[in-house]
Amino acid sequence: MSLWEYANPRKFLTTSERLLPWFWGLAGLCLVAGLIWGFFFTPDEARQGATVKIIYLHVPAAMLAINAWIMMLVASLIWLVRRHHVSALAARAAAPIGAVMTLIALITGAIWGQPMWGTWWEWDPRLTSFLILFLFYLGYIALWQAIDNPDTAADLTSVLCLVGTVFALLSRYAVNFWNQGLHQGASLSLDKEEHVANVFYLPLLVCIAGFILLFVALVLYRTGTEIRARRMAALLARERAGA
Amino acid sequence: MIALLLRDLKLAFRAGGGFGLGLAFFLIVTVLVPLSVGPQTSLLALISPGILWLGALLANLLSLDRLLALDWEDGSLDLLATAPLPLEVALGIKAFAHWLTTGLPLVLAAPVLGVLLNLPTAGVSWVVISLLLGTPALSVIGTFGAALTVGLKRGGLLLSLLVLPLYVPTLIFGAEVSRRGAVGMDVTTPLLMLAGITAAAVALLPYASAAVLRVNLR
Amino acid sequence: MPDLGKYGDTVLSAYGVSIALLIVLVGLSLWRGRRVRSALAEVEERAKRNG
Numbered sequence: 001m002s003l004w005e006y007a008n009p010r011k012f013l014t015t016s017e018r019l020l021p022w023f024w025g026l027a028g029l030c031l032v033a034g035l036i037w038g039f040f041f042t043p044d045e046a047r048q049g050a051t052v053k054i055i056y057l058h059v060p061a062a063m064l065a066i067n068a069w070i071m072m073l074v075a076s077l078i079w080l081v082r083r084h085h086v087s088a089l090a091a092r093a094a095a096p097i098g099a100v101m102t103l104i105a106l107i108t109g110a111i112w113g114q115p116m117w118g119t120w121w122e123w124d125p126r127l128t129s130f131l132i133l134f135l136f137y138l139g140y141i142a143l144w145q146a147i148d149n150p151d152t153a154a155d156l157t158s159v160l161c162l163v164g165t166v167f168a169l170l171s172r173y174a175v176n177f178w179n180q181g182l183h184q185g186a187s188l189s190l191d192k193e194e195h196v197a198n199v200f201y202l203p204l205l206v207c208i209a210g211f212i213l214l215f216v217a218l219v220l221y222r223t224g225t226e227i228r229a230r231r232m233a234a235l236l237a238r239e240r241a242g243a
Numbered sequence: 244m245i246a247l248l249l250r251d252l253k254l255a256f257r258a259g260g261g262f263g264l265g266l267a268f269f270l271i272v273t274v275l276v277p278l279s280v281g282p283q284t285s286l287l288a289l290i291s292p293g294i295l296w297l298g299a300l301l302a303n304l305l306s307l308d309r310l311l312a313l314d315w316e317d318g319s320l321d322l323l324a325t326a327p328l329p330l331e332v333a334l335g336i337k338a339f340a341h342w343l344t345t346g347l348p349l350v351l352a353a354p355v356l357g358v359l360l361n362l363p364t365a366g367v368s369w370v371v372i373s374l375l376l377g378t379p380a381l382s383v384i385g386t387f388g389a390a391l392t393v394g395l396k397r398g399g400l401l402l403s404l405l406v407l408p409l410y411v412p413t414l415i416f417g418a419e420v421s422r423r424g425a426v427g428m429d430v431t432t433p434l435l436m437l438a439g440i441t442a443a444a445v446a447l448l449p450y451a452s453a454a455v456l457r458v459n460l461r
Numbered sequence: 462m463p464d465l466g467k468y469g470d471t472v473l474s475a476y477g478v479s480i481a482l483l484i485v486l487v488g489l490s491l492w493r494g495r496r497v498r499s500a501l502a503e504v505e506e507r508a509k510r511n512g
Binding site for chain 1: 468471478482483487501505508511
């Protein structure tokens with residue numbers, strides 16, 4: 001029994017079918033509980049007032065925006081090295097989720113920034129690099145959609161993901177150098193001195209768990225959809241060839 | 244190798260090769276910017292390094308779709324792929340030819356167009372140096388983008404969407420060198436970063452370009 | 462309903478936009494998943510019948 005058995009599409013489908021209800025359920029539970037806890041039962045922060053409640057959406061979305069890309073990178077590498085189709089399709093399935101998460105992080109950030117910094121948008125390094133990350137997601141998705149042959153598309157997008165990762169990191173440092181920002185430091189550090197106070201920290205953790213579970217559920221589900229779509233295309237092609 | 248370089252150069256200079264187009268585009272951008280932001284010379288002097296960089300970037304982008312497309316259509320890319328010369332080297336040479344026909348003219352034209360934008364004299368040399376160091380990276384990255392989209396019928400827009408985010412680090416450091424140079428600040432750090440990005444891109448990206456081109460030729 | 466003070470619009474719009482985006486994402490995924498699943502079932506049925 002090894003992990004690679006799940007690279008078999010049929011095995012992947014049956015297993016994910018069994019796991020999915022759990023992930024959907026837990027994700028819904030954590031999100032509802034965390035957001036209600038955060039929205040109704042946490043105090044206002046001294047300086048930021050009620051806007052601090054936005055943190056329960058902003059931080060998890062931003063975390064996932066980055067981690068979705070990392071997951072795509074790993075999946076692309078697995079595809080390039082071991083040629084497992086499920087892996088390539090999982091990368092494809094994850095990209096739109098990552099893009100939406102980036103968008104949520106950007107929008108909530110802008111809404112939050114308006115009363116706090118007095119501006120919707122500031123060319124702050126973190127904001128700017130998220131915008132650039134969003135562009136990378138768009139390019140990646142567009143490349144997948146532009147190419148008809150699925151294996152060619154998987155190869156090309158995988159290489160783009162690798163090259164894009166290097167350039168995204170470079171952009172991050174370039175942007176840091178280019179402008180000093182308004183954005184506060186890490187809100188999640190394990191270092192007690194640095195992270196946000198416990199009243200905000202605990203519901204935030206629940207929300208993060210909810211977002212991660214939702215991401216896993218969505219990736220599993222969408223990968224299943226991609227596998228079926230691929231199988232359908234193959235069957236239709238055979239049908240046409242037979243007819 | 245040299246024959247390939249000469250062939251690419253000859254094709255670019257021939258009518259319809261698009262040699263002058265990039266330059267003309269660069270000129271148009273620098274004319275349009277004052278028309279759009281107003282003629283105040285102090286404002287233009289402030290933003291001129293950035294405009295020159297942006298213009299060079301867009302002019303460079305404009306010529307990318309013909310970098311491999313013509314060779315793809317007449318089948319000479321297949322010949323290149325089966326030739327004894329490694330595809331990595333061949334693509335490196337094609338990128339170099341692209342730089343000679345697009346990047347280098349832009350570098351040489353930048354000081355002249357800088358006059359139109361009231362570029363401070365202290366900044367001229369830094370703009371030229373930063374473009375000289377940065378444009379090779381643009382050509383190599385562009386070759387990668389062209390190799391990615393070469394098989395597509397309407398790859399032009401997609402090509403820009405893929406390539407422009409990859410241009411970001413070069414643009415930031417290049418424009419930063421020019422900006423700091425123009426106001427007399429220390430330029431060592433961005434200059435080193437710019438040169439480092441170009442060196443790394445020139446050394447590594449041809450491998451990625453060759454890999455995706457092989458996929459596309461399959 | 463907690464008292465959001467003068468930041469009511471800010472917080473509510475942030476929650477509204479984010480939750481709407483999440484719902485759209487989940488909804489589109491489920492919709493496409495269902496469609497592909499039923500289409501595949503149909504094609505597989507046809508393939509079986511035609512041998």
